[in-house]
Structure formats: structure tokens, C-alpha cells
Amino acid sequence: MTATSAPQPDVHMRRILAIWIVLSAIAVLLILFVLGPHMPPGDDTAQAHEQREANTIIAAILAPIAIGLLVYFAYALRSFRQRDEFEDGPALYGDGRLQGWWIGISLAIVLTLAAYGTYALYSTESAAAGSGGGQGPTLISTPPANALQVQVVSQQWQFTFRYPQYGGVETTRLALPVNRTVVFHVTSLDVIHSFWAYQLGVKVDAVPGADNVADVTPAKVGTFTIRCAELCGVWHGAMHTTGEVLPAAQFASWIAHQRVQNAGGTSKLPPYNKVYYPDPIGRAG
Ligand SMILES: [Cu+2]
Numbered sequence: 174m175t176a177t178s179a180p181q182p183d184v185h186m187r188r189i190l191a192i193w194i195v196l197s198a199i200a201v202l203l204i205l206f207v208l209g210p211h212m213p214p215g216d217d218t219a220q221a222h223e224q225r226e227a228n229t230i231i232a233a234i235l236a237p238i239a240i241g242l243l244v245y246f247a248y249a250l251r252s253f254r255q256r257d258e259f260e261d262g263p264a265l266y267g268d269g270r271l272q273g274w275w276i277g278i279s280l281a282i283v284l285t286l287a288a289y290g291t292y293a294l295y296s297t298e299s300a301a302a303g304s305g306g307g308q309g310p311t312l313i314s315t316p317p318a319n320a321l322q323v324q325v326v327s328q329q330w331q332f333t334f335r336y337p338q339y340g341g342v343e344t345t346r347l348a349l350p351v352n353r354t355v356v357f358h359v360t361s362l363d364v365i366h367s368f369w370a371y372q373l374g375v376k377v378d379a380v381p382g383a384d385n386v387a388d389v390t391p392a393k394v395g396t397f398t399i400r401c402a403e404l405c406g407v408w409h410g411a412m413h414t415t416g417e418v419l420p421a422a423q424f425a426s427w428i429a430h431q432r433v434q435n436a437g438g439t440s441k442l443p444p445y446n447k448v449y450y451p452d453p454i455g456r457a458g
Contacts, residue, residue, distance in 0.1 A: 185252065193244045197237035204233045214371050217393045217418075221374030223293065230289070234282060310447070312356070316388045320354040323347070326449070327359070327366035327379035330408040332399060341445040342432045347399060347416035349391050350424035356388045360448050367403035370416060376402055384447040391418040 209229040216222040265271070324335035326343070335343045349355050359368045359377040366379040370389075377387045401412035419427060432439075443449060
């Protein structure tokens, strides 16, 4: 028997604690400084930047928890394994210290995240940067007067985009000028979809009869991915396209060209409205 030379429970706990602290410190530093700058959804807009920050912070908080579980599991496998006859360990009842720590730490983590989320939601900084959420017809931010209005019209299974300030022209491609605030008005003609412009940090429910508004300011010229993020029927998976952020002059000539090219189609569209309703029997002509 090696019972006399086996480490005491306190020694085990101290070892586990030491391994956990070292690994957690490494993981948190790696997440904050190495992985963080590459976390989704990037920083093409202030909203995307904030979401990336939130993802980084949450990952940094969760890593020590995950590492704690894995370290304990690995240590238990190695050191606490019953090698001869199998026998249950003593039951753990009413360990007040363990319960106290468990409830205390869980409470601290949850309340910290709730406070952080609430602060981020209501801080003047994020309100000024725009609201990517699109939770209804009114914005929590105040977009500038020259903001570009774009209506996102969703239907099974594609998005089209209407520009009310440019004669109400409707296009199958979404192009936006760089550094100009855009206000998306998201709606649907049939079932519930979700307009997800990944790199812009915008995800807005597209609900029939609803005008969900979100504003954002694209800060970089380039392309971004648009996906439907709500299961909407058999071709939901094919409901995606690529949007484009253009230099201002290029956007101006693009939209001017769209107006001319689509003039025939625009004249047959119903007048611009916050919402539309399906017209299966063609009452609108
Ligand atoms: Cu969809």
C-alpha cells in the first residue's frame, strides 16, 4: 500500500489550482491579444467592432471555466482513478463551502455579463454609432439627416433592395457608399426571414407587415456577405448574396445607372411603402 506516501486532498487541490491558473492565464492572454483581433465579425463597422469586442470578452471569461473543467477531468483521470476494486467514493452532501463558492462565482459572472451588456446597449457611444439590432420601427440612435435609406425586401428566397431617395428603384444587388450612414428598413413579403449582413454587424428580422430599422456606417470599401438567418423554407440555404461598399463617386454612378436601367420595372412597382402585402390575385395591377 502506498497510502502513507499518497498526496493529501489539499495537495491535489493546490496542484489543480496551480495548473488551472497557469493555463487560464495563457488562454486569456492568447484570446485577448492573438485570437481577439481575428474574431468575427471583424471591424468593418462600429457595430461589427463592438460585436467582436463582446465575443472576445465572453470568450475570455468562458475560457477559464472550460479549462477548469478539463483540468479537473484530466487530473481526476490520472490521479483519482480506482485501479483495484471499484468502489464508490463518499457522497458529497451539504458542503456549504462548495455551494457558496459555486453560487457566488456563477452569480458574479452572470451579473457582470448582464451589467456589461446593459451598459453597452445604452451607452451614448454605441447609440451614436448606430443600432445594428433592428428591433422595431424606431431607432435608439439618431442617424444624420443625409443618411441613405435602403429598404430590404425579403421573400422566398431572395433579398431585393429599394432606394426611396433614388426614385424608389429596386435592385437585386446591394451597393452602399463608404462612410455614409445607411438606414436599413427590413421587411418581408411572405414568411419571416432575417437580413444578416455579416461584416457590417447587422442582423435584422424580416417580418411581414413590420418595418424593422437598423442603421450602420460602412467604414471600408469592399464586399460583405448577406445571408438569410431565419429558416424560411426549402431554399433557405440558397438565400444569400454579396453586398458591396463602394467609394462615394462610384456609388453615385451605379445608382444613377440603376435608375435608368430599371425605369421600366420601377414604374410597375407599388409606390414606396414601409411594408407591402402579398398580392397573389394582382389587385395592385
Ligand atoms: Cu429567408
